[in-house]
Amino acid sequence: MHQHIKNTITQLLKDRNYELDSELEHKSVAVHSKTQEKLTVLYIYEQKLGIQIVKIIENILIEIQVNHAIVIYENSITPCAKSGILSLISDGYDIEMFTSVELMYNVNNHHLVPKHTV
Numbered sequence: 001m002h003q004h005i006k007n008t009i010t011q012l013l014k015d016r017n018y019e020l021d022s023e024l025e026h027k028s029v030a031v032h033s034k035t036q037e038k039l040t041v042l043y044i045y046e047q048k049l050g051i052q053i054v055k056i057i058e059n060i061l062i063e064i065q066v067n068h069a070i071v072i073y074e075n076s077i078t079p080c081a082k083s084g085i086l087s088l089i090s091d092g093y094d095i096e097m098f099t100s101v102e103l104m105y106n107v108n109n110h111h112l113v114p115k116h117t118v
Contacts, residue, residue, distance in 0.1 A: 005072065008103045009041055012070075029064065038066045044073040054084035061093060068094040072103060 013020065018030035018039055028041040042060065044053055061069060077097070089095055
């Protein structure tokens with residue numbers, strides 16, 4: 001993944017009060033500073049995200065016992081994979097999907113975007 005994407009993800013996690021716990025080439029795990037809830041960031045390098053990759057994502061979430069994931073993929077997602085992701089969401093997983101292009105720039109850092117607070 002491009003360094004800009006990793007920087008944006010790091011800023012996104014920091015804004016959500018998550019701290020990186022471990023980081024590998026294709027996967028990062030972060031822990032919320034207050035609730036200790038785990039979140040994983042998965043980087044998919046394939047040009048198309050297909051149903052086989054969705055099954056791999058599910059296995060990773062089960063293996064590391066995490067219910068919240070941010071998935072970053074290159075170009076497109078197949079209709080079967082979209083159905084698979086929706087099925088995981090209906091099973092109780094919290095999955096956020098982003099294309100690599102969406103994360104090349106952190107819109108929250110733009111001077112016209114007000115600071116988001118909860």
